[in-house]
Amino acid sequence: MAYQEILFERKGSIAVLTLNRPDIRNALTDEGIIGEIEDACQVVQRDFSFSVLVLTGAGPAFSAGGNIKDMERKGGMFSGNPSEIRENYRRGIQRIPLALHRLDVPTIAAVNGPAIGAGCDLSCMCDIRIASDKARFGETFASLGLIPGDGGAFFLPRIVGFSKACELAFTCRIIDAHEALRIGLVTEVTPHEKLLERCMEIASEIARQPSATLRMTKRLFHFAQGKTLEETLELSASFQALCHHTPEHRTALEAFISRQNQNRRKE
Structure with a gap:
């Protein structure tokens, strides 16, 4: 357009x-x-x-x-x-x-x-x-x-x-x-x-944050505005399960562990 x-x-x-x-x-x-x-x-x-x-x-x-x-x-x-x-x-x-x-x-x-x-x-x-x-x-x-x-x-x-x-x-x-x-x-x-x-x-x-994670975080915050705590926790568990299987999560974990190992070697 x-x-x-x-x-x-x-x-x-x-x-x-x-x-x-x-x-x-x-x-x-x-x-x-x-x-x-x-x-x-x-x-x-x-x-x-x-x-x-x-x-x-x-x-x-x-x-x-x-x-x-x-x-x-x-x-x-x-x-x-x-x-x-x-x-x-x-x-x-x-x-x-x-x-x-x-x-x-x-x-x-x-x-x-x-x-x-x-x-x-x-x-x-x-x-x-x-x-x-x-x-x-x-x-x-x-x-x-x-x-x-x-x-x-x-x-x-x-x-x-x-x-x-x-x-x-x-x-x-x-x-x-x-x-x-x-x-x-x-x-x-x-x-x-x-x-x-x-x-x-x-x-x-x-x-700088993973695009898919940003989208789910925003949607969770918006949904939570009109939900009970129990409903919000249920939705959070579902979104989190998806996040654990994204390549961005794996990449972030590997980078975090790599930084920790580097810091230990410096100590």
């Missing part, structure tokens, strides 16, 4: 997906960008040589969320009667959280600027969020008389806790990168000019 709305690059085993509509602040509600994000996720999911996906935005914004001009003129996915708009959401922007949630490789959001509304939720769909010191976050749907229609009610409380998520959604307050770090919305804040470099460093650390 030839992409027009995003950039998609391979850097070794790391995939970099850049929202490439800076003219509309990387709004997410156009069918073109939705389809391309979904397709890129499927490419990464199918190709086991990928270990990590980094998601960022071109220009000064990460993503401003929905296209306000389309809302005002009731165009695009905001057109039609309530039943039609419901289907527009289900067949449109809601494909993005599903595509990212189904993606087994670890994902990193490199939040380069404002992440507002659906843009904030998009960052929350990733496993790790690293923020530029120019990043801003806002769960601002209520200020437009809307609710988070793209999965924000699922993702945000799981990251910052129920009460804090409610406060952000009810007040529509915009927070800066340092407050986002304090409440656990992001794991790190970096100088703006070093954001992508830092995210690639983290992605490279992750990519």
